[in-house]
Amino acid sequence: MASKHLLEVNNIEVVYHPYILVLKGISISVPRNSIVAILGPNGAGKTTLLKAISGLIKLERGKVTKGSIIFDGEHIENMEPENISRRGIVYVVEGRRIFKELTVEENIEAVAFAWRRSSRDADIVYKYFPRLKAKRKVRAGYLSGGEQQMLAIGLALLAKPKLLLLDEPSLGLAPKIVAELYQNIRELYEEEKLTILLAEQNARKALEIADYGYILENGRIVLEGPAEKLREDKDVREFYLGVTGRKGYRSVKWYRRKKRWV
Amino acid sequence: MDTLYLIANTAFQALVMGFIYAALALGYNIVYRVSKAVNLAEPEIVVFTAYVVFVLSAYYHVPIPAAFTLSLALGFGVGVALERLLARPLRGRPVAALMAATLGAYYVLRGMSMVVSRGFEMGSLGLPETYYSIGPVRASLSDFIAICVSLSVIVGIVLMHRYTRLGIAMRAVSEDAFGASAYGLPVTVLTMLSWGIAGVVSAAAAFALAAKAQVSPMLDFYAIKALAASLLAGLDSIAGVVVGGLVLGFMEQFGSLALDPILPGLGNQLAFIVMLVVLLFKPYGLFGTERIERV
Numbered sequence: 001m002a003s004k005h006l007l008e009v010n011n012i013e014v015v016y017h018p019y020i021l022v023l024k025g026i027s028i029s030v031p032r033n034s035i036v037a038i039l040g041p042n043g044a045g046k047t048t049l050l051k052a053i054s055g056l057i058k059l060e061r062g063k064v065t066k067g068s069i070i071f072d073g074e075h076i077e078n079m080e081p082e083n084i085s086r087r088g089i090v091y092v093v094e095g096r097r098i099f100k101e102l103t104v105e106e107n108i109e110a111v112a113f114a115w116r117r118s119s120r121d122a123d124i125v126y127k128y129f130p131r132l133k134a135k136r137k138v139r140a141g142y143l144s145g146g147e148q149q150m151l152a153i154g155l156a157l158l159a160k161p162k163l164l165l166l167d168e169p170s171l172g173l174a175p176k177i178v179a180e181l182y183q184n185i186r187e188l189y190e191e192e193k194l195t196i197l198l199a200e201q202n203a204r205k206a207l208e209i210a211d212y213g214y215i216l217e218n219g220r221i222v223l224e225g226p227a228e229k230l231r232e233d234k235d236v237r238e239f240y241l242g243v244t245g246r247k248g249y250r251s252v253k254w255y256r257r258k259k260r261w262v
Numbered sequence: 263m264d265t266l267y268l269i270a271n272t273a274f275q276a277l278v279m280g281f282i283y284a285a286l287a288l289g290y291n292i293v294y295r296v297s298k299a300v301n302l303a304e305p306e307i308v309v310f311t312a313y314v315v316f317v318l319s320a321y322y323h324v325p326i327p328a329a330f331t332l333s334l335a336l337g338f339g340v341g342v343a344l345e346r347l348l349a350r351p352l353r354g355r356p357v358a359a360l361m362a363a364t365l366g367a368y369y370v371l372r373g374m375s376m377v378v379s380r381g382f383e384m385g386s387l388g389l390p391e392t393y394y395s396i397g398p399v400r401a402s403l404s405d406f407i408a409i410c411v412s413l414s415v416i417v418g419i420v421l422m423h424r425y426t427r428l429g430i431a432m433r434a435v436s437e438d439a440f441g442a443s444a445y446g447l448p449v450t451v452l453t454m455l456s457w458g459i460a461g462v463v464s465a466a467a468a469f470a471l472a473a474k475a476q477v478s479p480m481l482d483f484y485a486i487k488a489l490a491a492s493l494l495a496g497l498d499s500i501a502g503v504v505v506g507g508l509v510l511g512f513m514e515q516f517g518s519l520a521l522d523p524i525l526p527g528l529g530n531q532l533a534f535i536v537m538l539v540v541l542l543f544k545p546y547g548l549f550g551t552e553r554i555e556r557v
Contacts, residue, residue, distance in 0.1 A: 028515065040281060059440075081443075081444075082443070085444075085446055086446075090445075091444065093444060095443040097438070097444065098438050099368075099433070099434045099441065099442075100437070101433070101437045101551060102430065102433060102434060102437070106430045106433070106434075107434070109427050109430045109431075110427070110430045110431045110433070110434035110442070110445075111434075111445045111446070111447070112427070113427040113428065113430065113431045113447070114431065114442075114445060114446045114447040115446055155445050156445070159445070159446050199348070238288070259264060
């Protein structure tokens, strides 16, 4: 029986190099056909959470020591990364990992080969990222940062993922490009009926397209709720959206106190 | 007039040897691209496959084309076996470990060659001794066979890497194996296949070499010298081997012509001087990848 949630992470703990506890009891659930955002500052554990789900922590000697990760009704915690990706979880890693020596077209061909997709199927990349079409013959290393990110997401699409994990897609991109990228992500989410788990520092952008959000700090979830609620939340507005308005010294002190949260 | 003949014929021989060196160098480069190590067993793959053709045709009267085809298949098998037995278990270890292991494989293969060749009997393939005169150049049928075989292997591999999906996927693996596996590319299979293809290339080059020279355990020396062509081209370059091979071929032929009267045998060692110079001054070779960095 398929449950309502495509992915359920129940109270997991993740440990690196047997001693370093990175995630301390995290539970999230991702409903089918939705965008869920994981927000939080640097080092909060966002990437670790995605790596735990995709199994890639194994390559870094990390391990899920407690709790469970259930994808499509099946336990996947500590499974080999290849087996997880074959089940339909595709992870677009941070920092635009593409084949820089190959042209855009060749990048697509290489990944299409892996998933036995025809050239017609491969056109999906150009459909959602029309910018790339004009640069088909350009070596990917010469693309702009935004285009590289688009290509990275486009390559992941070729796998026809059931669950797409996006790690910090806005990292190091100009605001205008970020806006375009998020527009593209929203479109492909709607038209391809994707389910997306998005880790972002750029909370404003992420909450614009997400349905639900979790805020992670120091390996714990400190706040969660539907995106519109989070957008309205006083603390979130202040710490993550940068909506402050005029403030006196007293309120800054309050901020200091409040920032520690739990 | 004599000088013209001499120069023209030396140049032609340089061309023939250049293409053979290029094909031999290609074998190293294909392996280097996926495993980042020099396959030191290749020289003995060359001897082994050359002997397979020789023994089959000389003692079992198998037609040469059939023996050649079989040697290509054996080359593929040896390449795949090396990947499975050496490269895969040593993945993620320092490349020196893999290179040492391939050196071990060299001696295992040498033993196999000895068995196949009944104690290294030497001989020639017995191709028809037909000669053609093109202007001042006197060329034998063997020369043409050597050129055709090595050139078609090189062109085939270059086209495959450029235009087929399989080749493009291999290039992706060669650039970033971790990234490739993240996107679901079958990295393990592609690596194994690359070693197999390198084995086929080595076997083809071995045949070209056997057409030119006597089949003997000393054929491995040509493959060792071809490492200079490989380094000159850049260990991860594909089409660059043609330039590397031709430079080596011309240097060696003309070097011997000029230097042998003074220092006999030096021409044969020129390859090692090339190796040293390349490693000292241009370690990535002429066509080795310089990674694109956006600033």
